[in-house]
Amino acid sequence: MRIRTTPKTAVALVAGLALVAGACGSDDDSSDSADDAEEAVDEAEETLDSVADEAEEAVDTAVDDTEEATENSAAEETDEAAGDGETIRVGIVAPSASNDLAFTQSMVDSVERVEAERDLEVAITDGTFVVEDAAAAIRGYAEDGFDLVIAHGSQYGGPLEEIAPDFPEVSFAWGTSVDTFGLDNVYAYTTNADLGGYVNGVMAAQLTESDVIGVVGPVEVGDAKLYVDGFSNGVAATNPDVTVNVNYIESFSDVALASEAATSLVANGADILTGTAQMVVGATGVATESGLPWFGTQSNQTPLGEDIVVASQVYHWEIVLNQMLDSLEGGTLGGETYTLTFENGGLEMEYNDAFELDEAVRASADEAVAGLTDGSLTTGVTE
């Protein structure tokens, strides 16, 4: 059973309408702008309080919906009651849309795969690109007794470190990170994104004709940095003469800036592009427009450009989710770190069949994957 909510949407809609309606009710006839400003500040403060309350209410509503749906489902599907264990309630808080073809979708797709094998109740709160909204949702799930609350974003570490000690009976997980804050009820999960980055780099180095490759990154942290560094090292290991120009735009969400960064990379000679994080949809547009090959990561990005996407490194978070759930069922609430790798099946290269990739290039990629899996090859990336 899975319930997806976007409190941000509901709150924004309600708050927007309420603000406009509330403003219409104003009986202020003062012409003094200073008074107006003071009143505006007061109203803004009230509004912020109201928005915060509504955010909590939205999470509560989501939880109630989940419980209700689960009860109904249980009544309807008694014959299919799962296993002999108790249902585990999982709340997920993620920064972007569930179908972003990137970071959030990689988790949502993984949860769907886990749900097929285990008895879970899952509630997802997506679109919480504002960290304060995410913190409210995390706390909301914990207060409502969810067994595992996943904060899917490295930017959520700060609030999670504050919230987790208040709920010692609730298990929390967050990523990408390796830091559990020394807390017994916090799991950390990460991905060796440099592995797939390296493989993509091996292929890109063989496809480039201009010997210049462009990379659009968000902020130089976490799996984004790992991917970019792995990609650069894969290129260098294959053809040291190729230049990799990297442009971190300092934003996970600015699509327009990602688009312009890609344009800048192309203008400076890049004939292959890659990138990571949610805002790359802007960069893939430039690749499509210019007819340049694109290498993806996080999710299979072929839908963003069926003619230009060569391959994508796909995150299978179900590997770490199952490890966490096994540990949770064993009575351990946290304190451990899990990592996606080629070896444990958490990372996988998916190729776009519509892109005619040279067999020799594909073979070199397969060889790199094999080497990175058995440990005979390393990416050279150190965190």
Next chain:
Amino acid sequence: MWSDFFTVSVFVATLASGIRLATPFLLAALGEAVGQRSGVLNLGVEGVMLIGAFAAYFTKLKTESTVLAVLVALGVGAVMGLIYAFVTVIMQAAQGISGIGIYLFGLGFTDLLFQKQVGTPQPIPKLAKVEIPLLSDIPWIGEIFFQHNLLVYLAFLLVPVAWFMINKTTFGLNIRAVGETPEAADTLGVSVNLTRTFTIVIGNTMAGLAGAALALEVGIFQQNLTAGQGFIAIALVYFGAWRPVGVMSGALLFGIVSATVLTLKTLGIVEGAASSLLAMAPAILTIVVLVVVSRRIAAPAALTRPFDRAAS
């Protein structure tokens, strides 16, 4: 590295990029400037831009018609203008808080529509470049100024149009009058409410067009696509001292500085922490100029003040 930066090709590409980046800011800020000259502040520009962006994106996705996409964006912008005019002019609501309401509505509404009507991001063809005959062939100049999409040309053509409207027409005189002393304008027979309604509709229509320019330029829509551009546009109105040419200067400065930062990063001239700091350069520069301008030029005297004929 620096030697790569100081080349003609990089210089030309950076300026052309700056003009593209400036376009949504310019369209939104021009419209907002017209509204503010009449005494109406609209903090909801960001929300209307989002609605315009989604409208243009969705129309293009479903009909493949760019013209229709732009027209729909203009239409929804105008409708949002009528709503905002009703709230702030007819109902005389506080402009600041009403604008925030419009922003939040736009943010939530477009996300809701996108999730329900589109789902997974689906690319649309980007707006095609139109090379102006003869002019686009001029070395350097042609690539910088005359190889853009039509909305870029339209944005810059609207600068003299806005200047002419504000400074050389009776309607423009009315706009300035109701923005400075609405009571006096009313005494002279100028309909303050009607004038403000027109400027609000103009401003919101421009914001809708700005959103369309953004969505059609990047060829996709995503939650919070505008990423704060509407708020920067409002700052650029103050930056430009409520004058179309000043607004254009501010938009160009912001766009070109942003493009320069991107180029410096692309060429690997700045990396790591320096890169992060440099990314803030456009905003810092805007704030600095804003402080300087605000000390020299006063805002329209009646800005944010509702007009109540009975009380005047």
